[in-house]
Amino acid sequence: MTMAPNYAPDEGSWLCAHCKEPLQQLKVPVFYLGSAFDVLLPRCPKCGMTFVPKSLAEGKMLEVETLLEDK
Amino acid sequence: MIYRRTQSLCPICLRRIEACYENVTPKKEIPLSSENPHETVFLTKTCPEHGFFSVPIWRRSQESPVPLFTAWSRPKLPSYPEKPATTHSQGCPYDCGLCPEHAQHTCTGLVEVTMRCNLNCPICYADAGSPIQADPSLDQIAAQFTALRTQSGRCSVQISGGEPTVREDLPQIIALAAEHDFGLVQLNTNGLRLAEEPGYAEILAKAGLESVYLQFDGTCEETFLHLRGRPCLERKLKAIEACKQAGLGIVLVATLIKGINDHELGDLLRLALSLGPNVRGLHLQPCAFFGRYPYSLDTAPRLTLPEVLESLACQAPELVDARDFHPPACEHELCSFSCVYQRSESGLTPLKASTCSCKEKAADSVPSACEGADLAKRVTQLNWKASQDTSTPGACDSFSNFLAKTNARSRFTISCMAFQDALSLDLARVRGCCIHVVTGDGRLVPFCLRNLSSLHGHPLYPRIRTS
Numbered sequence: 413m414t415m416a417p418n419y420a421p422d423e424g425s426w427l428c429a430h431c432k433e434p435l436q437q438l439k440v441p442v443f444y445l446g447s448a449f450d451v452l453l454p455r456c457p458k459c460g461m462t463f464v465p466k467s468l469a470e471g472k473m474l475e476v477e478t479l480l481e482d483k
Numbered sequence: 484m485i486y487r488r489t490q491s492l493c494p495i496c497l498r499r500i501e502a503c504y505e506n507v508t509p510k511k512e513i514p515l516s517s518e519n520p521h522e523t524v525f526l527t528k529t530c531p532e533h534g535f536f537s538v539p540i541w542r543r544s545q546e547s548p549v550p551l552f553t554a555w556s557r558p559k560l561p562s563y564p565e566k567p568a569t570t571h572s573q574g575c576p577y578d579c580g581l582c583p584e585h586a587q588h589t590c591t592g593l594v595e596v597t598m599r600c601n602l603n604c605p606i607c608y609a610d611a612g613s614p615i616q617a618d619p620s621l622d623q624i625a626a627q628f629t630a631l632r633t634q635s636g637r638c639s640v641q642i643s644g645g646e647p648t649v650r651e652d653l654p655q656i657i658a659l660a661a662e663h664d665f666g667l668v669q670l671n672t673n674g675l676r677l678a679e680e681p682g683y684a685e686i687l688a689k690a691g692l693e694s695v696y697l698q699f700d701g702t703c704e705e706t707f708l709h710l711r712g713r714p715c716l717e718r719k720l721k722a723i724e725a726c727k728q729a730g731l732g733i734v735l736v737a738t739l740i741k742g743i744n745d746h747e748l749g750d751l752l753r754l755a756l757s758l759g760p761n762v763r764g765l766h767l768q769p770c771a772f773f774g775r776y777p778y779s780l781d782t783a784p785r786l787t788l789p790e791v792l793e794s795l796a797c798q799a800p801e802l803v804d805a806r807d808f809h810p811p812a813c814e815h816e817l818c819s820f821s822c823v824y825q826r827s828e829s830g831l832t833p834l835k836a837s838t839c840s841c842k843e844k845a846a847d848s849v850p851s852a853c854e855g856a857d858l859a860k861r862v863t864q865l866n867w868k869a870s871q872d873t874s875t876p877g878a879c880d881s882f883s884n885f886l887a888k889t890n891a892r893s894r895f896t897i898s899c900m901a902f903q904d905a906l907s908l909d910l911a912r913v914r915g916c917c918i919h920v921v922t923g924d925g926r927l928v929p930f931c932l933r934n935l936s937s938l939h940g941h942p943l944y945p946r947i948r949t950s
Binding site for chain 1: 809812813835855881894
């Protein structure tokens with residue numbers, strides 16, 4: 413299955429602070445309130461720490477989250 | 484049995500007095516029997532000068548699927564104002580606000596732009612229309628928006644009154660609100676001008692209006708005659724059509740009075756759903772008795788939250804179940820119930836996400852009130868406006884796929900808020916309030932306190948009137 417778009421960092425190239433490895437665009441399973449999503453996100457290939465770009469966190473991801481929420 | 488102790492006010496002299504929730508009252512003991520099939524919890528209190536008072540708060544039938552008073556709970560840790568506008572002086576409810584003891588942030592701020600009105604409803608919380616009070620200037624309103632934005636962040640703003648559409652400069656007021664970047668710009672209106680003036684809804688939408696909080700009490704003219712003093716149904720439906728054409732979200736808001744329109748809840752829900760996805764929700768308000776009302780405070784017909792919940796579920800069993808509804812994340816648990824639904828051609832399915840969210844947390848983890856306020860803001864700001872299609876054409880990742888098939892147009896909210904009057908006031912509920920009216924000098928006062936008046940009509944927080 414095609415995973416585009418690739419949610420790359422908004423700017424710059426990033427290293428994992430712990431492993432010093434360059435982040436790679438990898439498939440990440442995201443879970444929220446009983447729903448699961450597979451997306452390509454910058455991730456440390458060694459420890460799995462994942463970076464969510466600000467534009468995604470405040471944009472599409474927030475919208476998906478809110479659509480799943482009740483108050 | 485006494486369930487909980489709190490504080491309230493004497494409904495006559497408005498002094499602060501001790502109060503408690505109990506299932507029988509010393510003056511009115513009604514044993515549960517086949518003749519009295521209701522389980523009722525009363526708020527009771529005694530003023531040293533004016534005596535004993537009690538009012539039903541939680542009334543349910545024995546077989547009701549609605550939880551017992553003791554089971555209806557959603558605790559939250561207090562979130563106090565970062566920069567309180569007032570200091571502690573006489574204590575709650577006399578120091579608004581917000582004072583340092585207020586335990587919840589603003590979810591929705593109301594700015595009253597006029598006390599004039601083009602209806603003269605027998606029931607009006609704001610006692611609008613008479614005597615005449617001068618409208619605030621645009622500069623004064625701008626200062627109120629700024630005060631709200633500064634104290635409460637990106638909350639929702641509701642332009643209210645009186646009837647805001649009687650002001651010719653309402654588009655400028657809406658534009659001012661939009662400039663302040665609130666999370667939602669909503670208009671509280673009776674809808675008459677929206678129905679009668681072609682193009683008016685478009686003008687308001689272009690100015691920055693996103694959502695219309697439309698007074699809509701029932702599905703038959705008898706209800707409007709009783710609550711509004713004239714037939715309104717045709718005009719309300721025209722107003723909805725105008726808002727739909729202008730791309731506005733609409734929330735139908737019904738004031739409920741026992742014996743008048745509480746039998747119409749099912750029909751009201753079915754009508755709301757039939758009017759299309761721009762009608763974003765149905766909001767029910769069992770009548771509280773402040774402002775103007777044709778009853779005596781102590782004998783007024785009262786509906787409690789569980790009665791509304793049970794009536795709705797009984798009257799529309801094909802659409803909702805009493806167990807769909809939950810206490811609020813934001814305001815005090817005794818103030819409301821709600822549910823967000825997924826709508827489809829076959830009906831409504833509850834999201835149930837809120838419950839899921841709680842279970843994900845540790846059992847002993849009580850969320851802060853401001854977490855609940857943030858959640859409530861996100862949910863209403865997304866669901867109460869007409870939704871935009873924000874899916875990315877061609878993108879087929881999981882987020883984009885989800886957004887392509889699920890957007891806010893597929894959601895429908897049902898909510899009910901019980902306001903407090905001089906008999907039912909509970910200071911614990913008031914301290915947890917998130918609906919705040921912005922006063923002329925930029926203070927924030929919980930909605931119920933702003934409108935609360937004594938049995939003899941004396942307001943707790945008088946509006947300045949000029950005749």
